[in-house]
Amino acid sequence: MKHKNRSRLVTLLLVLCVLLFTACSTGGTEVAAPTVDTAVLDAAQAAAADAQATAEAAEAALEAAADGDEAARATLEAELAAAQAALSEAESAVSDAEAEAAAAADAQATAEAELAAVPVDIELWAQATVTEAGPPPGDWIAYQIIKDELNINLTYTIIPTGGDGEAKLNAAAAANDLPDLFQLVSTSNDVRGALLRMVDLGLIAPVDDLMPLMPQRTELHYNDPLAIDLVTFGGQQYGLPEPPPLPKREGLVIRKDWLDALGLDAPTTIEEVYEIAVAFTEQDPDGNGQNDTYGIGGFINGQGIGNRFDWILGAYGVPGVWNFADGTLNIRNDQYPEALAYMQSLVDAGVIDPDWPTLSRDEFRARWKQGLFGIMWEDFAALTNQSNYAPFDENFPDAEWITLPAPTGPNGDAYYGVYTGRGNIFAVSQQAADAGKGEAIARLLEWMATDGYYLLGFGEEGVNYVIDADGNITTEGLDETQAYTAPERQPFTQMRNQLIFYNSEQEISARYPTYQTVNGRTMYPMDFLGFFQSQPWVDGRGIQVILPPENAADFDRFYSEGLLQFVLGQVELDDDTWAAYLNGLDSLGAVEYEATAKQNLVDAGLLNE
Numbered sequence: 001m002k003h004k005n006r007s008r009l010v011t012l013l014l015v016l017c018v019l020l021f022t023a024c025s026t027g028g029t030e031v032a033a034p035t036v037d038t039a040v041l042d043a044a045q046a047a048a049a050d051a052q053a054t055a056e057a058a059e060a061a062l063e064a065a066a067d068g069d070e071a072a073r074a075t076l077e078a079e080l081a082a083a084q085a086a087l088s089e090a091e092s093a094v095s096d097a098e099a100e101a102a103a104a105a106d107a108q109a110t111a112e113a114e115l116a117a118v119p120v121d122i123e124l125w126a127q128a129t130v131t132e133a134g135p136p137p138g139d140w141i142a143y144q145i146i147k148d149e150l151n152i153n154l155t156y157t158i159i160p161t162g163g164d165g166e167a168k169l170n171a172a173a174a175a176n177d178l179p180d181l182f183q184l185v186s187t188s189n190d191v192r193g194a195l196l197r198m199v200d201l202g203l204i205a206p207v208d209d210l211m212p213l214m215p216q217r218t219e220l221h222y223n224d225p226l227a228i229d230l231v232t233f234g235g236q237q238y239g240l241p242e243p244p245p246l247p248k249r250e251g252l253v254i255r256k257d258w259l260d261a262l263g264l265d266a267p268t269t270i271e272e273v274y275e276i277a278v279a280f281t282e283q284d285p286d287g288n289g290q291n292d293t294y295g296i297g298g299f300i301n302g303q304g305i306g307n308r309f310d311w312i313l314g315a316y317g318v319p320g321v322w323n324f325a326d327g328t329l330n331i332r333n334d335q336y337p338e339a340l341a342y343m344q345s346l347v348d349a350g351v352i353d354p355d356w357p358t359l360s361r362d363e364f365r366a367r368w369k370q371g372l373f374g375i376m377w378e379d380f381a382a383l384t385n386q387s388n389y390a391p392f393d394e395n396f397p398d399a400e401w402i403t404l405p406a407p408t409g410p411n412g413d414a415y416y417g418v419y420t421g422r423g424n425i426f427a428v429s430q431q432a433a434d435a436g437k438g439e440a441i442a443r444l445l446e447w448m449a450t451d452g453y454y455l456l457g458f459g460e461e462g463v464n465y466v467i468d469a470d471g472n473i474t475t476e477g478l479d480e481t482q483a484y485t486a487p488e489r490q491p492f493t494q495m496r497n498q499l500i501f502y503n504s505e506q507e508i509s510a511r512y513p514t515y516q517t518v519n520g521r522t523m524y525p526m527d528f529l530g531f532f533q534s535q536p537w538v539d540g541r542g543i544q545v546i547l548p549p550e551n552a553a554d555f556d557r558f559y560s561e562g563l564l565q566f567v568l569g570q571v572e573l574d575d576d577t578w579a580a581y582l583n584g585l586d587s588l589g590a591v592e593y594e595a596t597a598k599q600n601l602v603d604a605g606l607l608n609e
């Protein structure tokens, strides 16, 4: 009996503890403090404390009645009954407190719903996808959907590209009247620098808190840690870095029909490229009996010999201008003059189209379509998209270009080129954040990556596009003027390249569909892209933090002209002339340029000190 009573008391005490804990924690965490009548909770807690005291007294009495006589037992039972009554009262009080808390939570939810019912005005500035097409009309269905489903009044302004767009943004910044959400513009292709300048002026709001509010968009658009790092200053993320346009889309190709005609295998080394270039030049690969072909064709795009010959520099481990592993110029590497010597050997042997240093891009493209050379570096769409390939196809229906892997150099190096990964950057103005618009901006951006994706990227399903059995987007069977590809429809998808597309396979295959050539061969543009992307590229995204020196024009001219003179044989390439070239660059501030570049890479977390 004594033992039984003791266990009842222990149980009672445990129950009281649980009730006390529940009462306290309900008040502390689940109900917002300002909306709860704390007196109710206080009363519940006091009652529970009383019950606990009574129970403790009962336990003391139990100890005192160790001998177990009837009178003591009666007292003990009376005490227990009192404790149970107190417990019952405490339970009831806690129950009241919980009801009060639930009512408060309801009131809060109602208040939040009322707040959300007030539409949020959001002003968006972005560049156009098709500049000549103009903005969507005022009665665009998307505006109504955004209002109905997101409770947002969207004002969408298309801003100009280049200097005009930059000036418009700068004027708004100067007037402290930036739009809520906007695309950064830079004529010098340095949108990160443009963002940083506005951050320094206090005009841009951090977006760290917005990222968790848009999980799907973050997964599809903001998934590159380096891109996030590049818009993070002082530990806070200030930019929303959209995915860059299709990366790694250019590559090396060779005329398979010419290889077959001469009984040659595709080259895998830089040496084999040379041999085949000689054969293509000297052995009449097109079989017309005339000496009218070259091995290699190209043109200069960028500094030095240009990035279209990075596959040659890459075979020597020095593609591009910069060595991002240590922040120096690649010309410091002793393999650089070796690569130039190889290029010079192609020029010297006359196996590269001799007009390459002066050709424009269009002139170069006209030449491969005329069958002038059999090895080249080209953009996959410029080569394989139906409209681009058609003139070549008509001239040479039996011809076929195939992809080449990055050729290997004497030390085993092989790189296709440098991937720079520059994409659009959007930002939220501090003014918008101060007005409490951050959450609504995140809601809009998340919607654009989820429910609004197809509407803003292609239009209305069944009207402007259809999804076929393979999951591909097509315009089959649609009214031609309503198809999302029609000129008339371009105003309705102006946001697609700025805020909607993220290089999904569906997007890319919609832009680069397969088709039949003149003689019935199936062309797969996507296969060319996939192969090019699979090749070894140097991660050159650090170029985004390297700013040109003040004497950039003089520096670049000396840099480029000097390299070209060596390659064309106008200056003999030897140890002395190479040293003189490097000295000339140093006199133009090359060392300081490198030191600044290195510091910028270190500051951006892209390079260790």
Ligand SMILES: [Ca+2]
Residues within 6 Å of the ligand: 284, 285, 286, 287, 288, 289, 290, 291, 292, 293
């Ligand atoms: Ca010929």
